[in-house]
Amino acid sequence: MIPYLQEKFASDRWEMELFSLPKRIRGKGREEVVFETFDWTQYGDSPVVQKYMQTYRDYLWWTRLRVQKPYDLIHAHHPIAALAMKTVFPDTPVLQTIHSSYERELILNGRIEEGGAEHRFFLSIYRELEAKTDQLITVSEAFRRYMSPYIDHPDRIRIMPNGYDERRFKPVPHENEIPQLMCVCRLVPAKGLDVLLKACSLLKERNVPYVLHLIGDGPSRQELEDMAQKLGVYDDTIFYGYTLHPEEFMPFFDIFVLPSRAEAFGSVFAEAALCCLALVGTSVGGVPEQIEHGVNGLLVPPDDPAALADALEQVIGDPAYRYELARTACEKAKSQYSLNRVAIELKRLYLSYEDRNRRSV
Incomplete structure (x- = not known):
């Protein structure tokens, strides 16, 4: 959806860039990671958690290496991207769209056990996202209900279904x-x-x-x-x-x-x-x-x-x-579910942060 959405922002008024971690970047990050809301190291013996955290370190390394100029706003579509961007750009508003439940998929696919260490780790990420980012967005009312027990203010989650060209x-x-x-x-x-x-x-x-x-x-x-x-x-x-x-x-x-x-x-x-x-x-x-x-x-x-x-x-x-x-x-x-509807809603949301920045100056 995202590359097609970028076309809707192609004008003098908007300058949007897409940034992601290339698949070839693996094992480069060495930065120590400390979360604000929980101690992730208690789950550190799990290979699944180790892989997730190494991807997070790699994203931090790649972001610091490649992103030099400041941005007015960052919209992340993966928790790792959101947490990494907020760490590198703490003063920039970061919006996070959560598209799916990674932990639920891992459980159903037999990769982790429900209630196990990995499950508890991924559920803890939701509260960390709430604490670090400026706006949580999800794609359905059902998923907002799913997230509600794991965050402090579920009423602040914005629902924005995906859009299609x-x-x-x-x-x-x-x-x-x-x-x-x-x-x-x-x-x-x-x-x-x-x-x-x-x-x-x-x-x-x-x-x-x-x-x-x-x-x-x-x-x-x-x-x-x-x-x-x-x-x-x-x-x-x-x-x-x-x-x-x-x-x-x-x-x-x-x-x-x-x-x-x-x-x-x-x-x-x-x-x-x-x-x-x-x-x-x-x-x-x-x-x-x-x-x-x-x-x-x-x-x-x-x-x-x-x-x-x-x-x-x-x-x-x-x-x-x-x-x-x-x-x-x-x-x-x-x-x-039209892409035009999503673009209009996103533009309004992005502009609301521009207005907030003006009021805070």
Whole structure:
């Protein structure tokens, strides 16, 4: 989203630069790190925490090396970036958008244990962000509620859903003899693709026609391919691997399905809606804020293959209903998740800090 958003600020009034840590920068940072709200070293024996903190040190090192001129405002889209920028530029307002729950993803993907040292470390980062940054922003009301127990003033969190450039998503009139299901995501347990394959096996038992397109890659790919073979749905499933611009052929499918176990917002649902696909998702995180069940998509409980199969059968078997769901979803996405809307809201927010600076002089 961010490079497309930068185009909206391309004028004499605004000068915006993008800054990030290159992948090649690893292990360069040596700076001692002390947090204001908790002692991170109590979790320092964890390799996961060690890797996170080394990335933070690397970001500090790279920022001090490459960023020389001052800025009026910094908007970070990762906690490490926000904390590093505020350390290097303590007098500059830093806004932080939190897009997702890294700790929740690690738990669902089997990388860390719920309630363990790593989990407690990542939860502590939220209060550190609150203490250090000038404004916390998140992408859904659901994620604000998720963060609330871990910060002091959840009422001060600003909600700003992601925005999408409509020019990238062009619905295409088409007729598929067999309904085409698609899913775009990383192939990890958190996305619930095992549930999707089980639901597809139920569809096959019911003689419901479909083809499933799985676009993305990840550590679970071989396991999912093996599962598809065992369930007898491999011949009906296409594993694409990583694809740079899935939105270019997304409009030629019929139904977007993603049975996630957790989503802060679920950006890909908005993207699929802009391509005029019918949406089927799980009632987790910010997904129900995008999908009103039976109006612009269907919602099912997580980890419920039978409920997912029932929902898919409903939209597969009724093309008119499927089209109505897709059309309504597209209209909502255009009105609520446009990049223009986000740009206008951000400009107002940025200007409010300019006004504050004037008043403080």
